[in-house]
Amino acid sequence: MSLIELDGLEKTFTVRRRAGVLRREKREVRAVDGISFTVDRGEMVGYIGPNGAGKSTTIKMLTGILTPSGGRLRVAGIDPARDRTRLARRIGVVFGQRTTLWWDLPLRDSYRLVHRMYRIPDDRYRENLARCVDLLDLHDLLDVPVRQLSLGQRMRGDIAAALLHDPEVLYLDEPTIGLDVVSKSRVREFLREL
The missing domain is CATH 3.40.50.300 (P-loop containing nucleotide triphosphate hydrolases)
Structure with missing residues (x-):
């Protein structure tokens, strides 16, 4: 299967669209x-x-x-x-136009919420988070509120959040939209590594 x-x-x-003053088609x-x-x-x-x-x-x-x-x-x-x-519980999703992170919280706190929502075992969560932080170069961003991140930083943060619970399937809908060349390269390299 x-x-x-x-x-x-x-x-x-x-x-539905206008077809006159009072009519719609x-x-x-x-x-x-x-x-x-x-x-x-x-x-x-x-x-x-x-x-x-x-x-x-x-x-x-x-x-x-x-x-x-x-x-x-x-x-x-x-x-x-x-x-x-x-x-x-079995999939991860990243939509390039929308974030799944909490706007006013630092990345670290958003990840803690994902940890609780998906009931990820503590050891597995720490291991997955460390791997994503390393591969996506998020070390300096963990304490920054999501609203202060650039688009490229936020996209990398969203990808990490989508992977914390070990999904069987990962959907990425335009994960590099609006990113600069360096950020696109980082995301692509991470996906190759993954």
Whole structure:
């Protein structure tokens, strides 16, 4: 059994737009149109396409944030739309446009909250945190509030947070968006190491 299985996955949105002063038209937009693929344990896959091609929508369905309009989907044997909470313990997610860190807290405190939320054993948490801090060069940032971090620093912090609980699957949706060349290089090197 593959770790991720998509079979004819579809997502359609209903969009309303003005068609006059008091009238609105409805139309259906097919964001994902019958996509099928599998990903085996240990595989690293890139999912590329132009803006509006449905990449983020697909990732949101893979995580259970969105419910598919059609097709079949399984991640680690779980239907994300039906059992999002159980799946959340087995996946890590980084959306380049949004942070999962607590804005007013230092990175260290955000990581402690993740530690408690996922009930990570103390030894494993310390080991994972040390590894992420080293590989992502976060040593000098642990006591800095998230709101004071640059985009590149925050992205590295988000990636570390997504990995603290040893997820079976890691989704990265534009993890290098807006980053400078040095930050992009650090993130890519970390992923190669991982």
